[in-house]
Amino acid sequence: MTAYNREADVADLLSNGRAPRARLRELLSADAPLVAPGAYDALSARLIEQAGFDVVYMTGFGTTASLIGRPDVGLLSAAEMVDNARRIVSAVDVPVIADADTGYGNAINVVRTVQLYEQAGVAGIQLEDQVMPKKCGHMSGKALIGADEMAGKLQAAIAARTDPDLVVIARTDAVAVQGLDEAISRARSFAEAGADVLFVEAPTSEDDIATVARELAGVAPLVFNWAEGGRTPPLSLERIAELGFSLVIYPIGTLLAATAGIRSLLTTLKGEGTPVSALGSLPNFEEFTDLIGLPEVQQLEQRFSGT
Structure with a gap:
C-alpha cells in the first residue's frame, strides 16, 4: 500500500470495491498471464503488493495453516475464511482473489457466501466442485459433487453478486477423481453456467496441461495453479503464456518461505x-x-x- 499522501473523502473511505474488481477484469484480459502470489494473512498480502504484483490470491491452504496450524481438509468455516479475506483486502490496494472452497454447502449457502465475500471487498472468488468437507487440490482422497449440482451452485453465485464486476472462478477437481476428459467437460458446463474464469485443478503432465489449454481455448480465461511442490509440473511462465493461460497462482510459496525463516x-x-x-x-x-x-x-x- 502506498503511503497516505492524498486527501481522502467519504467516497474513498466507503468504497465498495468496484474499482479493484474492474481492475481485475482488465488484468485478466491482458495478453500476458496475470501472476498472483498467495497471501495467507494481511502482512503477506502487503509484502506481495510492495513487491510490485498487481493482484493478491488468498490461499485457503495457507489460511488454514496460519489460523489453526492444520492442513487444508475443510476445517475452516465460511466466517473464518471471509474474516481473513476482509483483513487482507483492508491491507492492500490491489485486487484480491479469495478461495471460497465449495461455497460451504449447497446453492443456498453459496448465495450467502458470495454476499459475505462481496461485502468483504474481494475482487474475485474461487468455488470448487468437491464434496464438503473438501481437501487441498493436490491431496489424495477427494470426492466430487455432480456436475449439474455444481452448475447450479455457480448459477446461484452469479445471481447473488450485486456487483457484476465480481469475478467468479469455477474450479474442478475432476482430473484426480474421474480423469482429464471429465474435468474438461465439467469446465465447459461451468462456463455455460456463467463462470467468468475456469480452473482445472492438478493435471499431472505437460501434455495434460496443453490439452486443457487447447480444449478450453476461447471458452473462458484459464487458471494455472503453480502449486509449489504439488502434482502439476512446474512450467516456466513463458510456457504458461504460450499455452494461453490468463491467471497463474503461486499459492503457498510465501507460507513455505515464512516457515523456513521462522x-x-x-x-x-x-x-x-x-x-x-x-x-x-x-x-x-x-x-x-x-x-x-x-x-x-x-x-x-x-x-x-x-x-
Whole structure:
C-alpha cells in the first residue's frame, strides 16, 4: 500500500470495491498471464503488493495453516475464511482473489457466501466442485459433487453478486477423481453456467496441461495453479503464456518461505540463547515498521491531531 499522501473523502473511505474488481477484469484480459502470489494473512498480502504484483490470491491452504496450524481438509468455516479475506483486502490496494472452497454447502449457502465475500471487498472468488468437507487440490482422497449440482451452485453465485464486476472462478477437481476428459467437460458446463474464469485443478503432465489449454481455448480465461511442490509440473511462465493461460497462482510459496525463516531463527535462538547471529539477515525494527505503514499512521496523526 502506498503511503497516505492524498486527501481522502467519504467516497474513498466507503468504497465498495468496484474499482479493484474492474481492475481485475482488465488484468485478466491482458495478453500476458496475470501472476498472483498467495497471501495467507494481511502482512503477506502487503509484502506481495510492495513487491510490485498487481493482484493478491488468498490461499485457503495457507489460511488454514496460519489460523489453526492444520492442513487444508475443510476445517475452516465460511466466517473464518471471509474474516481473513476482509483483513487482507483492508491491507492492500490491489485486487484480491479469495478461495471460497465449495461455497460451504449447497446453492443456498453459496448465495450467502458470495454476499459475505462481496461485502468483504474481494475482487474475485474461487468455488470448487468437491464434496464438503473438501481437501487441498493436490491431496489424495477427494470426492466430487455432480456436475449439474455444481452448475447450479455457480448459477446461484452469479445471481447473488450485486456487483457484476465480481469475478467468479469455477474450479474442478475432476482430473484426480474421474480423469482429464471429465474435468474438461465439467469446465465447459461451468462456463455455460456463467463462470467468468475456469480452473482445472492438478493435471499431472505437460501434455495434460496443453490439452486443457487447447480444449478450453476461447471458452473462458484459464487458471494455472503453480502449486509449489504439488502434482502439476512446474512450467516456466513463458510456457504458461504460450499455452494461453490468463491467471497463474503461486499459492503457498510465501507460507513455505515464512516457515523456513521462522524455523531458522528458532534454531539459532535455541542453540545460542539469543537471536543475535540471525539478525543480520532480517529487516531491522525501523524497516519493519515502515513496511507495515507506520509513516502512514504518523501522517494521519498529524492530520487529525487538531493542532
